Amino acid sequence: MSVSPLSPGSSPRLSRSVRTVTAAAMLGCALVASPGASAAPQEATALASHRAVYDLSLLRGGGDVIDAEGRIVYEFVGSACEGYTTNVRQLTTLIGEGGEMTLDTNVTTFEEGDAGAFSFRTRTLLDGMPTMRTQGEAEIVDGGLRILLEEPRSGEIMHAEEPAFPAQHIIAILDAAQGGNAILETAVFDGGDEGDDIHDTLAVIGAPLGPDEGSAFSQLTRTQRWRVTLSYFDRGEVGDGTPGYVAGFDLHENGVTTDLTMEFGDFALAGAMTSIEFLDTAPCP
Helix, strand or coil: CCCCCCCCCCCHHHHHHHHHHHHHHCCCCHHHHHHHCCCCCCCCCCCCCEEEEEEEEEEECECCECEEEEEEEEEEEEECCCEEEEEEEEEEEEEECCEEEEEEEEEEEEECCCCCEEEEEEEEEECCEEEEEEEEEEEEECCEEEEEEEECCCEEEEECCCCECHHHHHHHHHHHHHCCCCEEEEEECCCCCCCCCCEEEEEEEEEECCCCCCCCCHHHCCCCEEEEEEEEECCCCCCCCCCCEEEEEEEECCCCEEEEEEECCCCEEEEEEEEEEECCCCCCC
16 A cells, blocks of 8 residues: 655655554544444344544554554444444554654445445545545445445455455454353455455454443443454454454443554554543434
């Protein structure tokens, strides 16, 4: 993936770090966008419409990244009968010895309530300049995946397999957690990267943590939660390859995520929730 222009004085190593963050952000901001995805109408799991803000900071430096800061604003609105919309903005500034770069990514997705179709739109700015645009639709057709891509190029892509969309994926993680299962491998399509490929994922689910009674947010002090480590791989590389991106989060039973971590290989970011507002959604008939 090519990203330009580079900030004056920035090093090639820092530019590679920016490309890594770009790729992760275009996975639908997976660490927060996926938990906001829908359940199919027949699913009993109820996920809350909400708007949350997370402040980003450097968890571990490396490569050429010596500091970082940023913010994620995440909004999820919808119901199983009407479908679900997510809007995510992630602003990340990476600071290196040779300068700094700011990546501004906006992601909008919509998933039908029956999990049969998914649309996505991503716009990315690097230091205020447009650097990546992705847009398209995907649907399950005859046991396969058809992608109608508009950007970064126009075309139809067919995959002879039926991956999970983000809704099915997060519901599967919650079902596995509630069933006491510690490992879940899933092929997922979420419009990430250039919007044309499927990723393999490996979720490692910890033991139930119980309600977070020390949370500053009263709505989260009564929900069950699990620590989840979610790794994204190129297709067919689970068990043999190195993940391109690893997200960690506490997953609450209502779909809210807290205590975020984002591993980008050489460096890692942390995301601390600073606010959350639960939004009213009309119940399904």
